[in-house]
Amino acid sequence: MKFLHTADWHIGRKLNGFSLLEEQRDAFEKMLQVATEQDVDAIVVAGDLYDRSMPSVEAVELLNTMMIEMNLVHKFPVLAISGNHDSATRLSTGSPWLEKEQFYLYTQLEQFFSPVVVGDTQFFLLPYIEPVHARLYFNDDTLVTIPLVMERLMTEAKSLFLPDKYHVLVSHFFVTGACKSESETPLEVGGLSSVPADMFELFDYVALGHLHDKNALNNQASIKYSGSLLKYSLSERNQDKGVRVVTLKDDGVESQFIPIAPLRDVALLRGEFSELTDYEFYQDVNRENYIAVELTDKTSVPNALSELRQIYPRMISLERISEQKDITDERYDDIEIKKVSPKEVIANYFEDVTDESLTTKQHDWLEEVLIGVEKEK
Amino acid sequence: MKFLHTADWHIGRKLNGFSLLEEQRDAFEKMLQVATEQDVDAIVVAGDLYDRSMPSVEAVELLNTMMIEMNLVHKFPVLAISGNHDSATRLSTGSPWLEKEQFYLYTQLEQFFSPVVVGDTQFFLLPYIEPVHARLYFNDDTLVTIPLVMERLMTEAKSLFLPDKYHVLVSHFFVTGACKSESETPLEVGGLSSVPADMFELFDYVALGHLHDKNALNNQASIKYSGSLLKYSLSERNQDKGVRVVTLKDDGVESQFIPIAPLRDVALLRGEFSELTDYEFYQDVNRENYIAVELTDKTSVPNALSELRQIYPRMISLERISEQKDITDERYDDIEIKKVSPKEVIANYFEDVTDESLTTKQHDWLEEVLIGVEKEK
Structure with a gap:
């Protein structure tokens, strides 16, 4: 089994107001080229396909196109899960039909218990869930944190293991050892959300999404974040972005990171x-x-x-980022201000900020405004 | 060919604030029962599957379930188009996979030119479009109204006719002869949007959506609205709701309206x-x-x-709806009011409306309020 591991596409995300759809389409095409050149057996997408639970129509259009490209045009089996940014329900539209073409898009906890076999590998797809989903599913009130939920799920998974297959977990959580960057939304307050990596030892490989830094779990050989497809915040500016190509062999897992150059950095x-x-x-x-x-x-x-x-x-x-010129001097002191007229305060401030005095015209305007203000009192 | 003709589901629609999801689920199940009992070869849905271009997550959940029920569980071929209430892009999600199971969900003008053959019948699916889409598609600036667009499309359709098949058009427009009710959104101002029925004579049957009254085109034998699945406004209260079962035979078309009783009327x-x-x-x-x-x-x-x-x-x-007691008498005349105190005006009005005098307590409250108002002047 050789598969491509990607995550955190965040289709529709904006960077300080700028649409990134063009960059996302470009990065996706480069990703598809990697998949083709590397001749992978499947593409794994570990959550956050969309940036928002209610994506814009342009975002829907792009992801629809990407899905068609991957699966119907290039015929890759796809193993995908919803992340915390996706609406599970909206993302699941059409998924029962997609499965018939080996496009597995899992959005519900129940689906975890129907692992997918592609070639020699059994994929367990665990969409992003909240503990409450597990409490309802197992009818067990003790499952109050994600680590407790995960422990239970790992036990269940093990019982479903096909012994002659490799076992891969696809998941979207904060796994301990990782360093958060700015552009992930915190999952839960109080540190209860992180999952210790050793919980996943039974798997040959764990394909993670959620953290945008591919090196977030660099100390683990077979538990990896792929990182996001693009830099989604300034804090990610020094991170390499790309995809992982993972090969499962009898003598262990081999994982190679292949960088993808962005259209705009x-x-x-x-x-x-x-x-x-x-x-x-x-x-x-x-x-x-x-x-x-x-x-x-x-x-x-x-x-x-x-x-x-x-x-x-x-x-x-x-x-x-410099120390700005100190304009909080005595002239702006609360007591001092009361001694000068509002007009003087404004004129002085203008001078401080612009290093120029008010023109006669500006003086007149200011006067006019202040008279208006006085009238309205 | 025997098919069920329905339209205007408006999933997610509210009736004066009340969710109709339960009624919609119920009516859909009854519709499915009709399809099963009548042993139809296909289900035709002539637009407005959703009520809004951005449906709620509950609406998405219901329509997703309905789609699975119709096509994957009950194995009906489905021929559906987007209406003016649907977002073409959002509704199209997954549609290339759906087609592999004979679920044709057409949302783009281009798709009209790929008619679908089911059994002995060729279905032309024309989603709701604006004239601009046709102008762009044909690169023809003269297509400024829907009738002009439709004329062009009918010519094109004819050239695609398979001679040994029946020909059915599925469309979502206002066809002339029809009476509008309250709950359709007007398509275009100025009456340019309606299409004369005789334009469709080349088809054996035209399955229309958009108008909620099944009798909107009652003078036409083979051009029919199915009407909406439920009553979506008070003005529809006297309309029978249900579906049509259409049989195409060599000696003509047979269309039967089968009423569906709503969960709540x-x-x-x-x-x-x-x-x-x-x-x-x-x-x-x-x-x-x-x-x-x-x-x-x-x-x-x-x-x-x-x-x-x-x-x-x-x-x-x-x-x-009664003539209310005339309280616009001389006491409320603009000039007269100036002669009495605000307190008197209010007290008189209260008496007129309630047939009771102000209590002492109410008098005190009123006085208090009026003093407050005076102070703030």
Whole structure:
């Protein structure tokens, strides 16, 4: 058995307001190329196919196309589960028909007990669930945490093991040992949600989704996150993104990470405004990328956002990281302010921020506004 | 060929706030029973499967179940199109897999040109479209109205006719001759949207959806609306709901309407409050139904809504249809009002509406409020 392990597609996700559909389509096509070149026997998708339980119509359109491409056009058997970002019900639409073409899209706990055999391997597909689902299913009130649920499920799984097959678990949880990054939604408060990795020892391989960093469980040989298909937050900017190609053999598992270059990357630029807007500097920058800017200027820069956006059209954030010029001086002190007129306060503040005085026209406007305010009191 | 013709399921629709999912599930099961008893060769669903382009998760769950029941459990070939209430993209999810089991769910204009053969019949499935879709598809700017589009489509269809088959059109439009009821959404302003029935003469049968009244085109022998599965507005209360069973024979088409009794009906009660709340009266009323109430009382009835709801738990509306006691007399005349105090105006109005005077306590409250109002001026 040789399969491709991917997860956390988050189709429809936006990066600070920018649609990533184009990047997602591109990464998917590259993934499909890997699957073809590596001649895998199946594609495993470990949850969070969509970014939201109610995806946009554009997101639905893209995932529909991807599903057709993988399974109907390229004829790959697919083993997929719903993650915490997916609506189990919505994602399950059509799934009983999909199964007839070896596209297994499991969204309910019950389905875990119907493992799927593809070739020499038995796949146990465990969609993302809350403990309450297990309590209802087993009619057992003691299953109050995910580790307790998982323990029970592992016992059940073992009883279903076909002895002459490899055993793979596909799941979408936070497994202990992993480091969280910014763009996962916390599963449960209080640390009760994480699952100790040793619980999964009975499996030849555990294909995990949920954490976006492929190295989140790097100390485990056969329990792996694939990581997300793309960088979905600035905190993921230094993570390699791609897919895993997993080979199960009698002498053990072999797992290879194959990077996928994004159509547009996520990057951080740090420097003074004058530097970042200097042609000598930015001619070497890939300005098509999603760029977070950290300005180190000591003084304020008027219109920084709009000017930087001219140069970096996909700027995702702008932060000032220098100590800003201290404008909380005595003039803004609560007591002092009471001694000066509102007009003076505003004029001084304007001067501090822009390093310019109000023009006569601005003075007139300000006066007009203040009179209006006074009237409305 | 013998098929069942249904349309306008509107799964997820609410009736004045009441969920109809239970009624919809029930009507669907009865429909399936008709299909089984009549031993039909196929089920035709002429659009508006969902009530909204973004259906609730409960609606998705129900339609998913219904689809499985019809096609995978009962093995009926299904020929369905999207209506103006459906999102074509969302509804199309899974459809390429569904087709492999003879579940044809067409949502795009292009699919019209791939008619489906089931037994001795060629089905042309035309989902609801806007003229712009046809303009783009044919690259023809002159297709500005639905009748123009339809004319073009009929010509194209004819060229695809298999001569040794019956020809059925499944479509979701307003066909002229029909009477609109309250609960269809108008397709287009200006009357440009309706299609003259004679345009469809080339077909042996035209299975229409969109209008909820099965008799909307009663003058046509082979062009029929099935009507909606349930009564979806008060204006439909006198319409029989059900499905059509259509038989195509060499000597013509035979179409039989088979009524389906709803789990809960929609009814109108008209009378005086004292009558509608009298046990002698309401013991003969099916109080499980969705009931619209028209009160004929001459004087106002305090708390009518809440008291009637005690007796009729699924009351969908309450209207006063009597001439109410004329309280627009001289006391409320704009000029006269200025001569009396606000307190007097309110006290008089209260008396008119309730036939009771303000109590001392109410007088005190009123005074208190009026003083508060005066202060805030």
